[in-house]
Amino acid sequence: GQNIDQPTEMTATEGAIVQINCTYQTSGFNGLFWYQQHAGEAPTFLSYNVLDGLEEKGRFSSFLSRSKGYSYLLLKELQMKDSASYLCAVRDSNYQLIWGAGTKLIIKP
Amino acid sequence: IAGITQAPTSQILAAGRRMTLRCTQDMRHNAMYWYRQDLGLGLRLIHYSNTAGTTGKGEVPDGYSVSRANTDDFPLTLASAVPSQTSVYFCASSALAGAGNEQFFGPGTRLTVL
Numbered sequence: 478g479q480n481i482d483q484p485t486e487m488t489a490t491e492g493a494i495v496q497i498n499c500t501y502q503t504s505g506f507n508g509l510f511w512y513q514q515h516a517g518e519a520p521t522f523l524s525y526n527v528l529d530g531l532e533e534k535g536r537f538s539s540f541l542s543r544s545k546g547y548s549y550l551l552l553k554e555l556q557m558k559d560s561a562s563y564l565c566a567v568r569d570s571n572y573q574l575i576w577g578a579g580t581k582l583i584i585k586p
Numbered sequence: 587i588a589g590i591t592q593a594p595t596s597q598i599l600a601a602g603r604r605m606t607l608r609c610t611q612d613m614r615h616n617a618m619y620w621y622r623q624d625l626g627l628g629l630r631l632i633h634y635s636n637t638a639g640t641t642g643k644g645e646v647p648d649g650y651s652v653s654r655a656n657t658d659d660f661p662l663t664l665a666s667a668v669p670s671q672t673s674v675y676f677c678a679s680s681a682l683a684g685a686g687n688e689q690f691f692g693p694g695t696r697l698t699v700l
Binding site: 519520578 | 621626627628629630631634644645676683684686688689690691692693694
């Protein structure tokens, strides 16, 4: 079967750095996405990785290792507004997105 | 209209009733999707459409139907609602169906079936 694993919840301090991990087992791989979802709102796109390595976009970076079935999202200089759920999704061989349950990130002052 | 709109925002429905959730996008995207989101579970794909006039079944299609008569609209119908269909429903779209095309999400419809 297809499976995406992420920690359920993480806590970090304002101004710090946090890494959210995602491991996947899917039928085929055509890219990995990270989305942010604030409570009661729709998911919004953060990053896309299809090749191994690090993609940096401002305070957010995303890393992919296809051989290990592993990705992480790195958030730097955490702000209170970063409190949200972070969703990992993999596009499978049918080009459909398989979603993890999301990691709820709590930022404390 | 800017992006994707969904209606209604929320609805309480008696079991056995028929219900259509509406979704409209103004980005001229080819592909559209319906997901449900339940606590503790990832988004699950119900139905999708890669282009106007075509539809396909996702991971959890039973009890739902869709149509794609034009590019902009992608309604989701529950023929006879059951309590297990209580969920938050998100409509999404992408320029094309494959590869690195990100999906844009509507604000969601919160549906409660009693």
